[in-house]
Amino acid sequence: MSNLTLINHDTKLSDIVIAEPSALTVLNRFGIRLGLGDLTVARACTQLDIDPDFMVTILNTYLHEAYFPERIEATFKASTIVNYLGQTNNYYIHFHLPVIERHFGLLISKSDPANNNLGLMLKFFIEVKQQLLDRIADDRDRWFPAILEAEATATAIETFIRPDEDDVDTVEDKLTDLINMMVIHLSGNYDGNLALAVLMALVSLKNDLVQNNRIRNRLLRPMFHVLIGQ
């Protein structure tokens, strides 16, 4: 991905964001904003009362595809990761999805009304958005409570299978298709700047989902299996 080396307690946050700007979305979910000064991971965590090992693990999992944390169940509480992923889901609901929809609306309003491509792409996006919202609702109503209950009671509970695991086409697959559709197949007259804004927002959402899936699949899912005794 980038030339960024593995992050540790002494890494400066500004170095991380300059090397990989998408890391700012992760820092935002911890309540850290721009104007980072010379804050290191350790000092930021002290100020915010966050376990620095947790932030290091989240950042490395998010930013480094080849990074696999070990024995996380002995290091963190599952509720900490649930809390982080809950913040991430809120970010999609309140920021990412509305921004894309707003950009799409503007793009269509400023483009040739006879161009049906954009309207159909917006309909495709609405379908993808609904699938993501359904997944988020499932996290909130079923998966996260099941994890928290398992952690609190330390008892094995009924095996929980996420419904989207059986889906042939995931949200990420469909977003990739929508991006490719715009890049390869968009035709007719349209506003180039607004089309770029939509495209960048879609790419940003897809990348964020893929990178956060590593946190779901490499941190939370193995931890859940330990909790339910599998």
Next chain:
Amino acid sequence: MSRQVVIILHNAIEATGLQRVIDDTFGIDAHVAQGIDELLQLPADCIDLVVTDSQHFVENLRTFLPRKARTLVLADQPAHGDGDINIIDTLHGTERIVEALSGFLGDKEEEPSANLLSQREIEVLRLVASGMINKQIANTLNISINTVLTHRKNITAKLGIKSVSGLSFYAMMNGIIDPK
């Protein structure tokens, strides 16, 4: 421009079967030659691919070696030997043969316009977009499921679209199916 494929096999039934597979998969009407003499009468520059068997190949090395880059040899035993000769082991079935044929027939097809679908691929896309699963598509078009899968793989490679929803919206955008 359509591809020129010539099939020369000793077994006429196999030749007809292969002709059908090439038509179903690539939309190319391959010519079944009755023997090496018929091949020699065709202008070599116009032939994109000759598919033959090992017996014909060995018996006519002087004909095949100069055009070995555009010759595919079907062998009924595991291939080994000269790596310059394109040999495909038929024991692995149709899918392997289609894959090998794609190496010859797919690349050139992408030169003029990588995202142009063949007529057969458009038919498959229309059925995918209308909600059919692979088995239904195979039954409707009277082709094997493997051939449907090959068409779908080619459609995805050409369009950059993999999901059923994405393919459906592409089909609507291009008038292949009516918008919902």
